[in-house]
Amino acid sequence: VESKWLADIYWLARQRLVAAGRVGAVRGARGPMVAGLAIFAAGLLMAGIAGTMGLLILGRAVQGLGAGLLLTSAYLVIGTLYPEHLRPKMLAALATVWVVPALVGPLIAGLLAEHVTWRAVFLGLVPVVLGCGALILPTAAVWGAPTPDGRVRSRGADAMLAARTGAAAIGV
Numbered sequence: 001v002e003s004k005w006l007a008d009i010y011w012l013a014r015q016r017l018v019a020a021g022r023v024g025a026v027r028g029a030r031g032p033m034v035a036g037l038a039i040f041a042a043g044l045l046m047a048g049i050a051g052t053m054g055l056l057i058l059g060r061a062v063q064g065l066g067a068g069l070l071l072t073s074a075y076l077v078i079g080t081l082y083p084e085h086l087r088p089k090m091l092a093a094l095a096t097v098w099v100v101p102a103l104v105g106p107l108i109a110g111l112l113a114e115h116v117t118w119r120a121v122f123l124g125l126v127p128v129v130l131g132c133g134a135l136i137l138p139t140a141a142v143w144g145a146p147t148p149d150g151r152v153r154s155r156g157a158d159a160m161l162a163a164r165t166g167a168a169a170i171g172v
Helices: 002-015 019-028 030-049 054-082 084-115 119-123 127-140 157-171
Strands: none
Touching: 002 157, 030 054, 030 119, 054 084, 084 119
């Protein structure tokens, strides 16, 4: 099963991130979400330990791929697990988790780079991403593939918790 998801990750990279929505629509959002977390964490590690500018840039590119998978998966979860009247609120919350870090992130990154090391900007986020993953994994199993009518089989409250946790992970 794991090697199948690795094959899917390679396919997603070749077919662009829009393909994550296709995989999620067929198999459920769990795989792309977990893959996005893993790829994002790997990109943070690559950037944090980079010895050359080329490796730093590669690490940032890997982070971008992981973030794209996370964002696509979050939209899929919101669109399939939330009732229609709650979707605008969740999309607004998702927008907030992008705006707030964009406002305070540069200040925190600058302080870390000046007083600790620039590597802390990347490596310090790895435990946060892994923590978000630990919150997502127990409930992500309910994110099954959509039924023929487009709805996802889920266990209600667990699915809502999983979707909120995924949105929080994107905020990282």
